[in-house]
Amino acid sequence: MPHQPLIVSGVEVTPLCDAVGPMGAAILRPMAEMFPGAGLAEEPWVLHFHCFLIRDAAGRLTLVDTGIGAAGSPASSWAPVPGSLAGELAAAGVSPADVGTVILTHLHSDHASGAVGDDGAPVFVNARHVLQRADLDVVGGAMRDQVITPLKDLLHVVEGDTEVAPGVRVHLTAGHTPGHQIVRVGDVAVTGDLVLHPAQLADPAVPYVYDDDQELAAATRARALGELRAARAVLATAHFADPFIQL
Numbered sequence: 585m586p587h588q589p590l591i592v593s594g595v596e597v598t599p600l601c602d603a604v605g606p607m608g609a610a611i612l613r614p615m616a617e618m619f620p621g622a623g624l625a626e627e628p629w630v631l632h633f634h635c636f637l638i639r640d641a642a643g644r645l646t647l648v649d650t651g652i653g654a655a656g657s658p659a660s661s662w663a664p665v666p667g668s669l670a671g672e673l674a675a676a677g678v679s680p681a682d683v684g685t686v687i688l689t690h691l692h693s694d695h696a697s698g699a700v701g702d703d704g705a706p707v708f709v710n711a712r713h714v715l716q717r718a719d720l721d722v723v724g725g726a727m728r729d730q731v732i733t734p735l736k737d738l739l740h741v742v743e744g745d746t747e748v749a750p751g752v753r754v755h756l757t758a759g760h761t762p763g764h765q766i767v768r769v770g771d772v773a774v775t776g777d778l779v780l781h782p783a784q785l786a787d788p789a790v791p792y793v794y795d796d797d798q799e800l801a802a803a804t805r806a807r808a809l810g811e812l813r814a815a816r817a818v819l820a821t822a823h824f825a826d827p828f829i830q831l
């Protein structure tokens with residue numbers, strides 16, 4: 585377990601490092617092209633892929649995102665599968681059956697694929713899987729067939745901002761995908777792909793080439809980061825090398 589947990593307001597937030605590596609050839613571009621205008625290097629971007637485990641004072645467990653998944657997952661065309669989520673959870677003393685809530689920040693293959701195992705069955709059998717309606721409405725291809733369809737009875741579809749477990753709220757932050765959501769618990773915000781690279785903290789207008797709607801994503805990023813900065817929140821980031829950033 586390469587990253588340390590953070591404890592805030594009686595809630596423990598543990599980063600689970602699912603993988604580290606550059607994107608595969610299918611979608612690989614230099615960083616300078618991934619984040620136009622940010623002045624980044626003409627080198628591949630080496631990403632961490634983080635999920636986060638939230639353990640509240642009563643011991644309830646919420647998992648935010650499920651990573652890149654098994655060897656044959658929808659992320660296998662471009663991400664360093666298989667992910668290490670199962671081992672990371674075990675290192676945190678948690679069995680998948682202990683997780684009561686899974687929150688999927690969005691339905692990209694590196695965030696949701698690990699909800700289903702190599703056998704095609706759900707991994708977190710006792711968990712509601714919270715996702716936004718707007719992402720479910722547009723998901724297709726392998727993500728629908730290999731992830732959403734097997735999860736069917738475990739899906740908990742929400743629209744907009746809502747409390748999904750005691751003290752755990754989701755906030756719709758559309759742009760990266762139509763139904764992208766971030767998670768707030770205490771002073772922590774688990775940000776999914778609201779921000780992909782630290783350059784976007786300095787300038788939220790820096791676009792990310794794989795945002796679905798770059799203009800909306802930039803506006804959402806500026807608004808959400810402004811609110812989080814005013815709240816002096818700690819960001820729990822999916823792809824930064826350091827999972828926690830104090831704004």
Ligand SMILES: [Zn+2]
Nearest residue numbers: 601632633825
């Ligand atoms: Zn990491």
Ligand SMILES: [Zn+2]
Nearest residue numbers: 690692760777
């Ligand atoms: Zn994404």
